Amino acid sequence: MAYVAQKENFPGKVFEVTFGTDTKAVFGGQNALPFYAFEGSIPNRPLIAYEIQDITPDDWPEAVSSVYKDVSHDPVAWARFSQDELKAKAIALRLIGTHPDREDRTPAEAAKAVRDVLAVIKVPLIILGSNSIEKDGPVLIAAAEAASGRNCIIGKAQEANYKTIAAAAMANNHKLIAMSELDVNLAKQLNILISQMGLDKERIITDPMCSALGYGIEYTYSVSERIRLAALAQSDPAMQQPMLGDAGMHAWKVKESSAPESDIPAWGPEKERGIAWEAVTAGAVLLAGADILIMRHPEAVSSVEKFIDELMQDGGR
Amino acid sequence: MALSGIEIFKLLPKTNCKKCGHPTCLAFAMKLAQRQASIDLCPDVSEDSKRVLGDAAAPPVRPTVFGAGDNAVKMGEETVLFRHEKKFVNPCALAVEVKDTMQDDEISRILDDVLASGIDRVGQRLKIDAIFAGNASNDPASFEGLVKAVVAKAPDLPLVLSTSNPAAAEAALKIAADKKPILYGADDSNAEAMAKLAKTYKVILGVAAKGPEALSVLTEKIKGFGVEDMVIDHGGRTAAEILEGNVLLRRSAIKKNFKPLGYPVITFAQRDDSMLETLIASLGIAKYSSIVVLSSAERWKNIALFALRQNLYTDPQVPMQVEQKIYSVGEPAPESPLIITTNFSLTFFIVSGEIENSRVASRLAIMDCEGMSVLTAWAAGKFTAPKIAQFILESGIADQMKNKELIIPGYVAIISGALEEKLPGWKITIGPREANALPAFLKNWNK
Numbered sequence: 001m002a003y004v005a006q007k008e009n010f011p012g013k014v015f016e017v018t019f020g021t022d023t024k025a026v027f028g029g030q031n032a033l034p035f036y037a038f039e040g041s042i043p044n045r046p047l048i049a050y051e052i053q054d055i056t057p058d059d060w061p062e063a064v065s066s067v068y069k070d071v072s073h074d075p076v077a078w079a080r081f082s083q084d085e086l087k088a089k090a091i092a093l094r095l096i097g098t099h100p101d102r103e104d105r106t107p108a109e110a111a112k113a114v115r116d117v118l119a120v121i122k123v124p125l126i127i128l129g130s131n132s133i134e135k136d137g138p139v140l141i142a143a144a145e146a147a148s149g150r151n152c153i154i155g156k157a158q159e160a161n162y163k164t165i166a167a168a169a170m171a172n173n174h175k176l177i178a179m180s181e182l183d184v185n186l187a188k189q190l191n192i193l194i195s196q197m198g199l200d201k202e203r204i205i206t207d208p209m210c211s212a213l214g215y216g217i218e219y220t221y222s223v224s225e226r227i228r229l230a231a232l233a234q235s236d237p238a239m240q241q242p243m244l245g246d247a248g249m250h251a252w253k254v255k256e257s258s259a260p261e262s263d264i265p266a267w268g269p270e271k272e273r274g275i276a277w278e279a280v281t282a283g284a285v286l287l288a289g290a291d292i293l294i295m296r297h298p299e300a301v302s303s304v305e306k307f308i309d310e311l312m313q314d315g316g317r
Numbered sequence: 318m319a320l321s322g323i324e325i326f327k328l329l330p331k332t333n334c335k336k337c338g339h340p341t342c343l344a345f346a347m348k349l350a351q352r353q354a355s356i357d358l359c360p361d362v363s364e365d366s367k368r369v370l371g372d373a374a375a376p377p378v379r380p381t382v383f384g385a386g387d388n389a390v391k392m393g394e395e396t397v398l399f400r401h402e403k404k405f406v407n408p409c410a411l412a413v414e415v416k417d418t419m420q421d422d423e424i425s426r427i428l429d430d431v432l433a434s435g436i437d438r439v440g441q442r443l444k445i446d447a448i449f450a451g452n453a454s455n456d457p458a459s460f461e462g463l464v465k466a467v468v469a470k471a472p473d474l475p476l477v478l479s480t481s482n483p484a485a486a487e488a489a490l491k492i493a494a495d496k497k498p499i500l501y502g503a504d505d506s507n508a509e510a511m512a513k514l515a516k517t518y519k520v521i522l523g524v525a526a527k528g529p530e531a532l533s534v535l536t537e538k539i540k541g542f543g544v545e546d547m548v549i550d551h552g553g554r555t556a557a558e559i560l561e562g563n564v565l566l567r568r569s570a571i572k573k574n575f576k577p578l579g580y581p582v583i584t585f586a587q588r589d590d591s592m593l594e595t596l597i598a599s600l601g602i603a604k605y606s607s608i609v610v611l612s613s614a615e616r617w618k619n620i621a622l623f624a625l626r627q628n629l630y631t632d633p634q635v636p637m638q639v640e641q642k643i644y645s646v647g648e649p650a651p652e653s654p655l656i657i658t659t660n661f662s663l664t665f666f667i668v669s670g671e672i673e674n675s676r677v678a679s680r681l682a683i684m685d686c687e688g689m690s691v692l693t694a695w696a697a698g699k700f701t702a703p704k705i706a707q708f709i710l711e712s713g714i715a716d717q718m719k720n721k722e723l724i725i726p727g728y729v730a731i732i733s734g735a736l737e738e739k740l741p742g743w744k745i746t747i748g749p750r751e752a753n754a755l756p757a758f759l760k761n762w763n764k
Contacts, residue, residue, distance in 0.1 A: 001575065003578070006565060006568035035557065101754070214624035215670065218629055218633070222399070273617035280595060280622075287604065307600075311600075313555055313557045
């Protein structure tokens with residue numbers, strides 16, 4: 001019996017999303033499984049956005065907070081640093097200070113942070129709420145208005161608050177992140193509900209909900225694979241949205257990325273461990289289908305970029 | 318390709334003699350199709366049918382074991398391309414390379430790292446599984462020296478002996494053949510000599526060729542020399558090549574039951590940049606490698622790869638569970654809070670992680686609910702007031718606490734009254750619904 005290469009061509013493709021105005025960024029657009037360039041077309045490489053926050057983070061481990069110690073008190077300085085020094089291709093501003101359990105900042109304060117950051121960057125911006133179901137609505141309405149005309153990505157819209165946030169994206173011409181909790185059907189349903197409101201389905205980015213390495217990443221991995229297979233094999237328009245991996249936030253929250261080596265010598269030095277935790281979390285969700293990542297540590301970002309370089313070698317041939 | 322029940326039925330005697338313990342041949346055929354019975358139970362089946370059934374029943378990726386004793390590594394037996402379809406079976410082995418061109422102290426340091434790599438995580442012992450000994454010098458005497466040194470220092474670790482020089486291979490096999498190693502290095506130029514060695518010393522042969530097609534020709538040739546156990550290398554070294562080769566090999570095996578490529582796959586991840594190496598190894602773990610070869614065993618790298626491997630090789634149909642007990646987060650004092658939740662591993666990880674984030678030392682009572690999350694367990698009658706009360710009372714935790722207070726998940730607020738009745742003298746406090754609200758909750762608790 002002679003060998004016959006089992007290559008597969010899919011009828012469906014992932015929607016391509018472009019955002020930003022000055023320097024634009026684009027992702028999605030492929031008709032193949034992640035990095036399967038040997039049997040399909042992968043026109044764009046996955047995009048990595050650097051995360052910044054509106055208030056000084058008090059919950060980032062030293063290994064990553066120290067990188068930003070001179071700028072993290074000021075989102076404008078932080079955005080400049082990310083764009084100019086770290087060469088960020090996109091920036092994700094998380095308005096974590098608006099959370100009622102943090103500083104409970106007002107929508108107006110959030111809007112100011114957005115305006116100030118947009119005034120100093122050319123790369124595209126992702127605007128994230130604080131993941132407070134009640135607060136994200138008013139915060140993102142104000143933020144979306146402040147960013148009007150800049151073609152941003154805003155989010156995350158969830159089942160309980162998508163109407164307000166989707167309306168804010170529509171009114172100000174932004175793209176929208178729709179997040180559901182690790183469930184293919186819920187992801188699909190949310191995309192349908194949002195497009196029924198009138199937001200073009202090609203303006204949605206699906207967040208299947210990221211998890212950290214060691215803490216349920218297998219769920220994110222398999223849900224992402226299933227969403228992507230539905231997009232490609234079934235051309236399901238409620239599943240063809242590109243996917244977001246909010247990797248940095250989850251990776252830097254777990255014990256393995258923060259416990260000092262002195263506490264657990266068998267785990268090795270915490271700096272490399274933390275970077276590896278973020279890089280492997282990001283790498284795994286990329287292999288499962290993420291098209292855009294939000295990350296924190298520059299060394300994790302550069303390692304993942306090198307990984308993408310190798311995966312995309314001869315890419316799109 | 319596996320046969321259907323009806324296809325199997327056609328190969329049986331159709332006498333309904335019941336000697337196999339099943340009422341009819343058709344019932345027996347159905348059991349065979351589900352791999353819940355063995356054809357050996359039928360005394361009357363023809364040898365021809367048996368052979369056909371045997372071939373069809375063999376797993377598409379040949380089961381292969383290397384190493385001996387407790388450290389032996391199982392490979393192959395995979396049946397799917399995506400883990401949501403069915404569990405990935407045998408976790409990818411991690412091997413670290415030593416070479417006969419390295420200084421003795423470097424070899425010794427790497428072996429020390431490998432021997433000390435074991436970590437306990439969610440009830441499993443995770444470690445670097447094997448040593449990959451390379452004959453970079455191509456000199457038989459140097460290779461023999463290396464293998465001697467490895468065997469002396471790490472006698473129980475499974476070994477991959479890597480050389481394309483049959484003389485060096487034989488020198489190494491004389492020392493280590495009883496450890497059931499893999500002899501890696503058969504290619505088109507030395508296939509016959511290497512196959513002869515593998516057969517004589519009864520070891521697994523590692524076979525390399527450029528691309529799946531050439532590889533399939535070579536494995537058939539080697540099989541013709543009488544070698545059955547192989548590990549295969551399609552020659553891809555960059556991430557793109559590894560992915561393409563591994564996907565094409567696995568698809569051939571699973572979708573076409575193409576035997577010449579139905580062997581465990583070895584992947585080489587070594588890079589000068591150890592962080593990039595970690596990502597290349599992740600690719601192997603996620604995408605179908607049975608062995609990944611690394612250049613070093615740094616502890617930070619090990620734990621990241623162990624965690625990924627453990628996560629991706631869990632059974633998607635069976636929730637991972639943690640042991641029922643009362644865990645300490647930080648160093649709880651008598652006045653520290655007691656929080657209860659279920660033993661779904663994800664619930665445990667997220668709740669314990671958020672308690673850690675709060676920096677409030679706490680006791681976390683994890684109750685066996687068969688791996689269900691809080692609401693599911695409550696709905697299924699596993700996380701109810703009587704059962705929680707019984708667990709808390711039998712644990713004897715009250716003796717260590719200043720105030721008898723139990724914090725329950727907000728999602729089961731409804732049971733707080735019943736729980737107060739079942740736990741007389743206890744204060745039941747309703748905690749947040751979602752774990753991410755725990756830090757704020759704990760910081761304000763008892764204030």
